[in-house]
Amino acid sequence: MSVKESITTQQDEEFDGLTAAELEAQHPADAAETIEGLDIIDQVKFIKQLPIKDAAESIAEMDEHDQKALISNLNRGLAARIVDEMSPDDATDLLDTLDDDLQKALLSRVPAEERAELKTLLTFDPDTAGGVMNTEVVILDQDLNADQAVSQIRQEVEDKEVPYYAYLTDKKDRLVGVVSLRDLLLARRGVTLKDLVKTQNLITVGYNIDKEEVAHLIAHYNLLALPVVDFGNRLLGVVTVDDVIDIIHEEASEDMQAMVGAGADETTDSPWLYSVRVRLPWLIMNVIFSAMSAWVVHLFEGNITEMAVLAVLMPVVANQAGNTGQQALAVMIRQMVMERFDRKRAWLAVLRELRIGLLNGVIIASLVFCAALIVTGKPLLATVMGAALGMDMLLGAFAGASIPLLLKELGRDPAQASSIFLTTITDSMGFLFLLGLAGLVLLN
Structure with a gap:
């Protein structure tokens, strides 16, 4: 069915400023973005007008939450x-997000052969x-010759992804x-x-x-595809x-989201109560940890009273060390995502971050010492500030690299x-370093 033939009764209807025909002409990925921007009623109207193949390709490109909402609002037969019509992996991903009752209802309407594959x-x-x-792969008997293989592929490739x-x-x-x-086409005849x-x-x-390990292998060997086998080495x-x-x-x-306590699979389309449920435990934990930092400050309340400038300097130490730790944290997590986890190499990377933190700490501490000396005119105070900052930056680098x-x-x-x-570590220890050193050096 052509695009024009698929919309005979609602040719003038517009979706998000575009006619149905213009939307159907889009690439599935672009159509998916447009569909996601429509309200659910218009989404259903639009999908009903599309040829099944185009509808399947567009829905496969949609966000998981939008997919689920749209499929749930379509009649069971169309869904x-x-x-x-979807490729098996896309269909499985979609079915896996649905409620058990809807999943079973849709599977019962899929042809038996495809249903068995999806259930597997x-x-x-x-x-x-x-x-x-x-x-959807091309499987050939090893005893075929190259010409026979090419002939078989020509017959099957249209149905393979x-x-x-x-x-x-x-x-x-x-x-x-x-x-x-390529090797098949260049192979000697016979x-x-x-x-x-x-x-080979x-x-x-x-x-x-784990799928992350699979991604690492494909990247490591520069493959376009990696075979998945069972324990008997049979291709799956x-x-x-x-x-x-x-x-x-x-x-x-x-x-990125897990680092700050948000849900790993959370999006702006996730139900807001789900987001509250996922984030709240970490926010409560953060309150508890923040209380630890406040407790450290309370221990040195007398020092702050005697030298109010310490209250001004405290955020500088904590923020600088926190930023140092975040840099190390980001590098370590990226490394663990992009490459296979190797315990020895990972801890050597911690030592590398310690060296970086030490040198950066010395440089920044020296700059802060000079600035504090110029502003306050007190060498001892400048020394305490620089020392506390350098120590906390070193600790931040170590903590950021080792926590993951x-x-x-x-x-x-x-x-x-x-x-x-x-x-928690950089704030608490930063306050401890600054206020403790001040108590030992300046107030005794």
Whole structure:
């Protein structure tokens, strides 16, 4: 069905300033953004006017919360046809967000073969290779020759989403090799596929491997797709490079939000009560930690009373050390996201951050010493300020680099509320260094 034929009765209706025909002509990713900007009634109207294939492609590009809301408001028959038209990995991602009753209702309307495949995919943990793999792959018998393989690919490729590689199996359906389409086209006439891959170092990943590890492997080996196998080395599917881009983007966003105690999967479209429930425990914890900093200040209340300038200098020490720690924290979390976790290398990175913190601390402390001396004319006060600042910056660098590693060792998300822990350490110890040194040097 052409675009024009798909809108015979509502040709003049506009959505977000665009006609239905103009919206249908957009790329699915652009159409998804436009759909997300409509209210739910117009979203349903628009999707009903689209050909099923276009509707499936557009919905697949939408945000998870918008997908769920839209599918829930479509009639079950149309929703099931859209799910059936999606690629298996996209359909699985969508079904995984739905309530059990709706998920079962849609699956019951999907053809039996596709339903069985989707049910199998739904059994995999969504954070593993099995949960993100695509099953639409070209599988060839290793005993075929190159010409036969090309002929078979021509017959199958229209129904496959992953045309980069063909995957070779033996009589027991075990994966024995991977051949690129380029190699097939350049192969000598009559050469068998098993001869093309007999010296190949086959790289695969188990279905239960964390998706971040899969992303690291694809980036490390510069692959377009990575085969996913079961414990018997039978091919289950592949994770493609476009999936990796989504994984890295998702993980980076989750880490950024988790650092400050927000929900890892939270968006501006998340239900506001859900956001309150996720954030509130960390805010309560932050109050408790802040009370620790206030307690440190209370211990030195007499010092502040005798020398009020200390109250002015306290935020300078805490803020500077906090910023130093945040720099180290950001670098460490990025490293842990982009590369495989190596305990030895990770702790060597902590020592690197200590060296950076030490040198930066000395330089900044020297500058602050000079500034405090000029402003106050008191060498001892300037010395205390510089020393407290340098010490707290060194501590901030160490804490920022080590907190993610400690959380990792404890089996927690390295980014989870790490910023809250870091702020507590740099504030409390910064006040302790400044007020304690002032008590020892200036007020005795």
